[in-house]
Amino acid sequence: MGVSSKSHLKVVVLVGGASAEREVSLSTGRGCAAALRGEGYEVLELDAGSDLVERLKEIKPDIVFNALHGRWGEDGCVQGIFEWLGLPYTHSGVLASALAMDKQRSKVAFQAAGLPVCDSRLVSKEEAQAGHVIVPPYVVKPNNEGSSVGIYIVQDGANTPPKLSDDMPAQVMVETYAPGRELTTTVVGDRALAVTEIITDGWYDYDAKYAAGGSTHVIPAELPEEITAACLDYALRAHEALGCRGVSRTDFRWDETRGLDGLIILEVNTQPGMTPTSLVPEQAEHCGMTFGQLCAWMVEDASCER
Secondary structure, three states, X not given: OOHHHHHHOEEEEEEOXXXXXXXXXXXXXXXXXXXXXXXXXXXXXXXXXXXXXXXXXXXXXXXXXXXXXOOOOOOOXXXXXXXXXXXXXXXXXXXXXXXXXXXXXXXXXXXHOOOOEOOEEEEEHHHHHHOOOOOXXXXXXXXXXXXXXXXXXXXXXXXXXXXXXXXXXXXXEEEEOOOOEEEEEEEEOOEEEEEEEEEOOOOOOHHHHHOOOOOEEEOOOOOOHHXXXXXXXXXXXXXXXXXXXXXXXXXXXXXXXXXXXXEEEEEEEOXXXXXXXXXXXXXXXXXXXXXXXXXXXXXXXXXXXX
């Protein structure tokens, strides 16, 4: 697609949905839609509801820009709809999306690719609340949500397990706590962009990610060359291990007291946030790509059979 053809392309930016990350998706979608209009595309924002298939058939877009986050939008479900309807779309396909959203299964893929992860177990919510499943410190979180939704940290020396909220799923992941610095790397196509360090007063949770002033981003992260190179390498290998397409973001923890052995992959995000405070646009800009150019690249990259 050349620049001259952009005005003839009808792009639906799919936003909202029914996941716990609806508000983030709305913010992502607004920003991406505005950026794409600035790049010359005809853009329509569509809130993903129960009539999604009918609306897509009615609109007949040339491309779907998937700005959904969380379940149903990030786990392969909506990607299957796009494939069924034959609509080219952005980001990863059905299998990679489902695999990345399932934290335990994605770890299996990472380990098979020789990438470092934390030990973890899947247990029932009741078991996680009845007693320590593993020795503290550890983390309890949903196995299939993103954006640090529902994170519980059990500190070293804690006498009792956590009391989980009613909206936690019936099955949860209990994962060995990885101490250290929070790092993240974006992959665009076949290129790992940069390493950002995320500095917060506490855990990098939902508010720290999306609230103004919730975290400080240091880009490029001040790291030994060996660690920067490893983050770039690991992020690209994780992207490829899951079969991701388009843009992804890999999150790490690094315990600097252990050198390279202290670098651990936490997860890969196949629908990373594109809000005003998000990490991916910052890394793209650091590498000389404007937000509009990044969104346009994603549209140009869109396809079926991803």
